[in-house]
Amino acid sequence: MARPFMLGAVAYDPKVVTIWEGFKPWFEAAGLPFDYMLFSNYEEQVRAQLAGVIDVAWHSPLAWLQTVRAAKKRGRTARAVAMRDTDQDLTSVVLVREGGPSSVAELKGKRIGVGAADSPQATLIPLLHLAEAGLEPGRDFEVVRHDVLLGKHGDHIGGEREAAKALLVGRLDAACIIDGNHLGFARDGTLPRAGVRVLAQTAKYDHCNFTVLDGVDSSRFEQLLLSMKYDDAKVRPLLDLEGLKEWRPGRTSGYALLERALDRFEGFEVA
Amino acid sequence: MSTSASADLGGLSLGGGGHLLLRRALTKVEPGERVTVTNGNETLHVDLPAWCRAEGHVLRGNEVEKGTANRWAGAERAGTASTPSADAPPTWGLAARGARVEAGGPHFSYPLHERHEVWSDDAARLYAQAAAAQWDPAKAIPWSETPKLEAEVEDAVVQVMTYLVENETAALQVPAAFVARLHPHFREVMQLLAVQAADEARHIEVFTRRALLVRSEPGLSTAGGQASLKTLLDEPDFALASCLLSVLGEGSFLSLLQFLRENAPDAVTREVTKLAAQDEARHVAFGLSHLQRHASHDASLRGRLASAVEQRHRALAHTAGLNAEVFDALVLLAAGSWEPAAIAAGFRRVQALERDMHEGRAMRLERLGFPRAEAERLASLHTRNFM
Ligand SMILES: [Fe+2]
Numbered sequence: 111m112a113r114p115f116m117l118g119a120v121a122y123d124p125k126v127v128t129i130w131e132g133f134k135p136w137f138e139a140a141g142l143p144f145d146y147m148l149f150s151n152y153e154e155q156v157r158a159q160l161a162g163v164i165d166v167a168w169h170s171p172l173a174w175l176q177t178v179r180a181a182k183k184r185g186r187t188a189r190a191v192a193m194r195d196t197d198q199d200l201t202s203v204v205l206v207r208e209g210g211p212s213s214v215a216e217l218k219g220k221r222i223g224v225g226a227a228d229s230p231q232a233t234l235i236p237l238l239h240l241a242e243a244g245l246e247p248g249r250d251f252e253v254v255r256h257d258v259l260l261g262k263h264g265d266h267i268g269g270e271r272e273a274a275k276a277l278l279v280g281r282l283d284a285a286c287i288i289d290g291n292h293l294g295f296a297r298d299g300t301l302p303r304a305g306v307r308v309l310a311q312t313a314k315y316d317h318c319n320f321t322v323l324d325g326v327d328s329s330r331f332e333q334l335l336l337s338m339k340y341d342d343a344k345v346r347p348l349l350d351l352e353g354l355k356e357w358r359p360g361r362t363s364g365y366a367l368l369e370r371a372l373d374r375f376e377g378f379e380v381a
Numbered sequence: 382m383s384t385s386a387s388a389d390l391g392g393l394s395l396g397g398g399g400h401l402l403l404r405r406a407l408t409k410v411e412p413g414e415r416v417t418v419t420n421g422n423e424t425l426h427v428d429l430p431a432w433c434r435a436e437g438h439v440l441r442g443n444e445v446e447k448g449t450a451n452r453w454a455g456a457e458r459a460g461t462a463s464t465p466s467a468d469a470p471p472t473w474g475l476a477a478r479g480a481r482v483e484a485g486g487p488h489f490s491y492p493l494h495e496r497h498e499v500w501s502d503d504a505a506r507l508y509a510q511a512a513a514a515q516w517d518p519a520k521a522i523p524w525s526e527t528p529k530l531e532a533e534v535e536d537a538v539v540q541v542m543t544y545l546v547e548n549e550t551a552a553l554q555v556p557a558a559f560v561a562r563l564h565p566h567f568r569e570v571m572q573l574l575a576v577q578a579a580d581e582a583r584h585i586e587v588f589t590r591r592a593l594l595v596r597s598e599p600g601l602s603t604a605g606g607q608a609s610l611k612t613l614l615d616e617p618d619f620a621l622a623s624c625l626l627s628v629l630g631e632g633s634f635l636s637l638l639q640f641l642r643e644n645a646p647d648a649v650t651r652e653v654t655k656l657a658a659q660d661e662a663r664h665v666a667f668g669l670s671h672l673q674r675h676a677s678h679d680a681s682l683r684g685r686l687a688s689a690v691e692q693r694h695r696a697l698a699h700t701a702g703l704n705a706e707v708f709d710a711l712v713l714l715a716a717g718s719w720e721p722a723a724i725a726a727g728f729r730r731v732q733a734l735e736r737d738m739h740e741g742r743a744m745r746l747e748r749l750g751f752p753r754a755e756a757e758r759l760a761s762l763h764t765r766n767f768m
Pocket residue numbers: 549552580581584657661
């Protein structure tokens with residue numbers, strides 16, 4: 111028997127098992143022999159894909175770029191074949207306390223909280239935004255990291271919550287979080303109704319994608335993914351867990367900010 | 382498509398309640414139609430794109446185009462609120478009867494999911510009656526009237542109370558186990574079984590308290606008595622367990638509690654047995670009514686009930702039945718003194734009690750449709766332990 115189509119995913123939360131255990135029989139019922147492997151960090155998942163251990167990787171945006179760059183060194187190419195509707199057009203914001211700095215320039219010399227060191231949304235992209243506005247991280251302001259679950263590229267929101275709380279109690283002058291968490295933290299009470307405001311918002315960027323390397327035929331996987339309907343009660347609970355209403359064809363137009371961030375802040379290459 | 386509605390957020394943030402106003406406006410338009418958002422707070426430009434993304438709507442400027450994803454596709458109602466369905470599927474789960482249940486939920490395994498197995502048209506009425514008749518053990522019993530009985534009469538009361546407590550405990554655990562196996566679609570039956578268990582909890586309380594009112598320890602618990610009660614806990618079939626426990630056992634207890642009330646040597650014993658008997662009458666009534674209904678839908682039920690009675694009789698044949706201490710205690714309570722003439726009279730009254738119990742069992746079995754002779758035969762096979 112041929113090897114099933116093998117997906118790699120990072121286990122940033124126990125629900126990842128539920129999600130892929132749920133999708134596995136769905137793909138198989140649709141005629142695609144399917145299996146998955148879980149990794150504890152994206153860097154190992156990138157290496158496993160380059161080594162041909164997995165056919166498709168459910169990659170963070172950082173892991174996507176790590177793959178693109180590592181593949182290029184090997185004379186290979188990577189494609190983003192699909193993503194969630196919720197992976198498109200995200201922004202991050204810089205929060206300050208009411209009465210705090212009123213412009214980005216006033217952040218000079220301040221303490222700014224970010225998420226995990228490898229979080230595109232809570233660290234790399236917001237720091238790029240500030241750098242391109244003329245404030246060099248570490249030189250013009252102090253970067254305070256909240257390193258929850260390093261290697262998971264900020265998929266866990268714990269780091270952002272820690273930063274928001276530290277801002278509220280005055281341990282930070284500003285905190286960087288993704289727009290969806292601004293909404294979520296207001297709803298769950300982490301952020302009070304008054305007392306915090308949005309000082310800056312980044313440009314739009316894209317998040318995760320299913321990454322495939324050249325030479326791998328993922329057409330059936332893509333077809334099936336795009337055919338999933340939220341109206342279908344068999345997949346709806348899984349789509350809810352994964353946080354989407356529909357899968358969309360992959361696009362690579364939303365990774366420019368992160369590319370610039372990687373060029374600027376070094377140390378994320380996967381050899 | 383053009384704008385067909387608008388949502389005035391009244392200055393609220395989407396994370397602070399504004400989403401309710403927007404969601405309300407969206408329920409009034411079709412997928413693909415738009416709602417214009419006005420009067421948001423200063424973070425709307427951050428929150429609105431994030432909210433639309435998470436909810437599956439498309440944001441076009443300050444207009445929200447309603448998405449097509451529909452959580453309620455494939456939802457079905459869990460029957461109708463007023464009338465229980467013949468069969469309750471596992472997907473209805475814990476939903477209120479008649480509620481609209483989202484598709485894709487968990488499957489619950491309730492072995493008792495068919496109406497004919499459990500239902501009684503009397504259940505709602507009996508439940509309401511039970512709820513209204515809950516008495517407060519602290520207030521309903523004259524606990525302050527401490528009995529001042531002859532030592533051996535007090536011992537007899539303690540022994541009877543000790544026996545009652547273990548019987549009431551079985552009577553609590555049997556319905557409690559079935560509550561968890563019953564599909565909640567049959568709400569009235571579930572409620573009735575739950576309140577029945579609560580009744581038994583009060584009986585256990587007041588009998589225990591009477592046992593320990595004067596003495597510091599309860600009396601004897603026999604192997605035969607416990608073996609008899611264990612057969613009730615071991616019966617997995619709801620109909621069979623109901624027949625053995627409610628119709629035959631609690632039916633016999635109606636006579637026993639009445640006897641104890643009439644022969645009680647003190648006010649506390651009189652009150653606790655009187656109040657317990659009122660509750661037991663409901664337990665018997667429900668057992669009878671759902672088994673009558675069940676038997677009318679299932680011709681094989683009576684045969685199975687008869688076999689269950691016979692099997693229990695065989696299983697208990699080697700046991701002693703009612704413990705001698707309980708029997709003797711009942712005689713002493715009825716005698717009221719150690720005078721031989723009084724003992725003789727007490728003995729006759731306990732024999733009359735046993736005839737009364739037997740007659741009650743036979744009469745209730747007849748009400749379940751057994752012919753007189755068969756009802757007599759099965760009634761005589763009932764456990765000598767009474768419950
Ligand atoms: Fe009872």
